[in-house]
Amino acid sequence: MDATKKDLGARVVKxxxxxxxxxGYQLYFDNFFNFIDHQKYLQKSFIYACGKARKGQKGTPSDIKEEKEMERGQSDWTIS
Structure with a gap:
């Protein structure tokens, strides 16, 4: 994802x-708006957030599986 799209997602969320x-609100969004840096910003601001993560994205834990590595009906999650 290029920097322009990342900046747009960050601006929209902020x-x-x-x-x-x-x-203490909770936000839920898709991977266009979900970046680890944004999650940390929101957490410091007492806003809890949940969203789809993409493997390989800066800050994403390396043990998260790619969709194509999982069978139908499987899911993977992490918490920080």
Whole structure:
């Protein structure tokens, strides 16, 4: 993913969550908006977030399996 798309995703998340800071809300989003750096920013701002991660993305744990490595019905998860 190029830097422009990453910056767009970061701006959208930060702009839309600005009024939620410090209130303990939970956000759920897809992998376009889900970056480890953003998750850390939100966590420090007392906003909990959940989203699909992509293997190989900066900061993503290396033990997460690729979709094609799993059988139908399987899932993988991590928590930080």
């Amino acid at each position: 702009d839309l969550s600005n009024d939620l800071l410090g209130k």
